[in-house]
Structures are given as C-alpha cells and as structure tokens.
Amino acid sequence: MKKMGFDHSSKINEMLLERILGSAESLFITDTYQFDDYSKYVATAFDPEAKAQRRKEVFPNDCKKAFEMGVRLTQPYAQRFGE
Structure with a gap:
C-alpha cells in the first residue's frame, strides 16, 4: 500500500x-477473498487455503475494528440527537 x-x-x-x-x-482490510468459491476460477495468484485461514483467523478481528470505528464516528451525532 x-x-x-x-x-x-x-x-x-x-x-x-x-x-x-x-x-x-x-481502516485497511487487506488480503481478502476475491471469490466465494475459488474452485470455480483459474486464479493461480491466490492460495485458497491461505485465504480461508486468514478469513477464519483475521477477518473477525477486522470486522470488530470496523464496528468499533462505526461506533466512534457516530457517537458525536448520537449524543447530539439524544440516541
């Protein structure tokens, strides 16, 4: 990057x-899935097993970071409008 x-x-x-x-x-989320099912495509640049492992181990934390960012970014507006 x-x-x-x-x-x-x-x-x-x-x-x-x-x-x-x-x-x-x-928030940068990298090395994500390009395809839902790698067996349907010829894409030798990607290692489907490594992608699946990263999705299992890293992606949940990426989602948590994205959620937390959303909370931070909306807090000033929620406080202003009483929500």
Whole structure:
C-alpha cells in the first residue's frame, strides 16, 4: 500500500472528509477473498487455503475494528440527537 501511495491518498481523503463531515478515519482490510468459491476460477495468484485461514483467523478481528470505528464516528451525532 505504501509503495503505491495509498496511505498518502487516504490521508488526503480523510482531511477532506473531516472538513465536510467533522470526522473521518481509514481502516485497511487487506488480503481478502476475491471469490466465494475459488474452485470455480483459474486464479493461480491466490492460495485458497491461505485465504480461508486468514478469513477464519483475521477477518473477525477486522470486522470488530470496523464496528468499533462505526461506533466512534457516530457517537458525536448520537449524543447530539439524544440516541
């Protein structure tokens, strides 16, 4: 991601969104599934077993981080509107 400059691009996007919405942050979820069923495709660049293991071990934590981010980003609005 750093080689391609995505970290810099995301920081610029965050700054722009903060000006519009008041708060913004990025969460990168990497090495995700490309296909629901790898046996249906010829995709030699991917190791289906490694993808399945990562999905089992890492993806639940990624989902938790995304949920927590959603809570953080919406808290100021929930407090403002009494929810």
